[in-house]
Amino acid sequence: MLIEIESLFTIIGEVVVYFVFLLLLVAILGSLLIGYSFKTEKFIFPGFMLFSITLLENLVKALFRLINMDDSIVDDVGIALKNKISMRKFRNTPINKRLIFFPQCLRAINCPSKLSPEGMQCINCGNCEVGQAKKTAEELGYKVFIVPGSSFIRRLVRKHKPSAILGVGCITEIKAGLEMCEKLNLYGEGLVLEKAGCVATVLDWDKFYEFIETT
Numbered sequence: 001m002l003i004e005i006e007s008l009f010t011i012i013g014e015v016v017v018y019f020v021f022l023l024l025l026v027a028i029l030g031s032l033l034i035g036y037s038f039k040t041e042k043f044i045f046p047g048f049m050l051f052s053i054t055l056l057e058n059l060v061k062a063l064f065r066l067i068n069m070d071d072s073i074v075d076d077v078g079i080a081l082k083n084k085i086s087m088r089k090f091r092n093t094p095i096n097k098r099l100i101f102f103p104q105c106l107r108a109i110n111c112p113s114k115l116s117p118e119g120m121q122c123i124n125c126g127n128c129e130v131g132q133a134k135k136t137a138e139e140l141g142y143k144v145f146i147v148p149g150s151s152f153i154r155r156l157v158r159k160h161k162p163s164a165i166l167g168v169g170c171i172t173e174i175k176a177g178l179e180m181c182e183k184l185n186l187y188g189e190g191l192v193l194e195k196a197g198c199v200a201t202v203l204d205w206d207k208f209y210e211f212i213e214t215t
């Protein structure tokens, strides 16, 4: 009996060691592919990369830190990958079924807009680019909102029932937004801010206009 228990523990131990080894192997391969994609902007085995980023994010980031590389590369590639995966379906979505969300931190510090249940009500005062960008996107058929937080986004999504969303925000917000889109079966695209923060954040507006005019 004692021998049977000992051999059972041995088997369990071996299984655990193999499992940890397998996870490490997946994380190392995922990290190599992520590093390669970041350098070349080419995605090889995107499904495998997404799997390693989604399930082993902390381990993959730890490997990046171990070799003195910036672990935000993992987030950058993860977002680019998710954007690429949903791009075709986003493109095929009629523009009037798409919403755009800007974060309120993108507004000018002296922004005169007032908060409403639909987010900040921009009057296109000219103090920042948000007003012109909103106008251009609305002329194309998008519904555009400037929101103070994720609770607004969830409420506006429930109200307007879009099929696709373009979100602008910091890396953390974009990651959360894309996850929300996956859960709600929406086609999400994320544009990451060039400079994040609480106020006066910066977006590459050329990238934004290019996206809405060509997608």
Ligand code: SF4
Residues within 6 Å of the ligand: 107, 108, 110, 111, 112, 113, 121, 122, 123, 124, 125, 126, 127, 128, 129, 130, 131, 132
């Ligand atoms: S353009 Fe709109 S968002 Fe920008 S400062 Fe003026 S009112 Fe605020």
